[in-house]
Amino acid sequence: MRFLKGHGTENDFVILPDPDGELDLSAALVAAICERRSGIGADGVLRVVRTKLSPEVADQATTAEWFMDYRNADGSMAEMCGNGARVFARYLVETGLAGGSEFDVATRGGVRRIRIEDNGDVTVDMGKPVVRGTSVTTVTGQEYEGVHVDIGNPHLACAIGDPVAQLDLTHQPGFDPGVFPRGVNIELFNAVGASRAVMRVYERGSGETRSCGTGTIATAVAAAALSGETTGTWTIEVPGGTVVVTLDEETSYLTGPAVILASGNLMLAE
Numbered sequence: 499m500r501f502l503k504g505h506g507t508e509n510d511f512v513i514l515p516d517p518d519g520e521l522d523l524s525a526a527l528v529a530a531i532c533e534r535r536s537g538i539g540a541d542g543v544l545r546v547v548r549t550k551l552s553p554e555v556a557d558q559a560t561t562a563e564w565f566m567d568y569r570n571a572d573g574s575m576a577e578m579c580g581n582g583a584r585v586f587a588r589y590l591v592e593t594g595l596a597g598g599s600e601f602d603v604a605t606r607g608g609v610r611r612i613r614i615e616d617n618g619d620v621t622v623d624m625g626k627p628v629v630r631g632t633s634v635t636t637v638t639g640q641e642y643e644g645v646h647v648d649i650g651n652p653h654l655a656c657a658i659g660d661p662v663a664q665l666d667l668t669h670q671p672g673f674d675p676g677v678f679p680r681g682v683n684i685e686l687f688n689a690v691g692a693s694r695a696v697m698r699v700y701e702r703g704s705g706e707t708r709s710c711g712t713g714t715i716a717t718a719v720a721a722a723a724l725s726g727e728t729t730g731t732w733t734i735e736v737p738g739g740t741v742v743v744t745l746d747e748e749t750s751y752l753t754g755p756a757v758i759l760a761s762g763n764l765m766l767a768e
């Protein structure tokens with residue numbers, strides 16, 4: 499099985515080209531691939547398959563030729579992955595499967611418009627984030643309140659007073675399963691000045707990662723809300739780098755680098 503490895507601000511992915519939809523990608527195989535010692539190691543898998551051959555998103559095939567079939571490191575499926583979409587787009591461009599500076603990609607969360615910037619960064623139109631109220635998380639016994647943001651997938655973005663660098667995120671933070679029956683991605687951030695935040699994240703299905711694109715959108719929404727705003731441009735610093743989030747009346751945009759760094763042949767059993 500051919501594979502590539504890539505990352506977006508160190509949120510890392512194994513890419514599996516499967517244009518004709520022949521791969522039976524079980525949760526166990528995904529978890530084995532993502533395992534950092536006995537596998538290749540990654541936060542998730544991006545299967546590249548023709549949209550028209552993927553019944554769950556076939557209705558998107560009129561605009562998006564390629565479907566980003568995203569899986570978390572534990573093998574679970576997610577609706578959307580912002581950094582994954584940037585890396586997926588980089589793969590399509592580098593292999594000639596997509597041309598021009600703008601094109602669409604199919605995802606479980608709907609069609610996402612991609613723009614390749616002049617400096618090589620990739621921008622994803624992430625759609626309009628929906629705020630669904632507030633909830634709380636518990637990290638090493640400390641409770642933090644946050645904003646429940648839906649950006650295709652569920653997030654709880656919490657502005658905290660403690661420095662995020664000092665948090666212990668080696669264990670699953672607590673959350674209310676009544677509010678998040680399918681689990682939740684939890685962002686903890688410190689707002690720095692008027693339009694900057696420092697964020698860490700504990701992702702559903704992957705644990706702590708060094709960046710989360712959808713999480714940076716949720717953080718921008720929560721950070722903006724602190725000053726009573728719903729629009730603006732936010733720079734979000736994550737352990738793996740920096741991304742820019744723009745919120746406007748209609749939608750949100752995620753901009754940042756995306757890198758393909760290796761390719762090879764995977765010999766794990768299919």
Ligand SMILES: N[C@@H](CCC[C@H](N)C(=O)O)C(=O)O
Binds near residue numbers: 570575712713
């Ligand atoms: N890292 C991603 C989000 C991946 C999905 C998430 N773990 C979930 O289960 O919802 C991103 O960059 O958005």
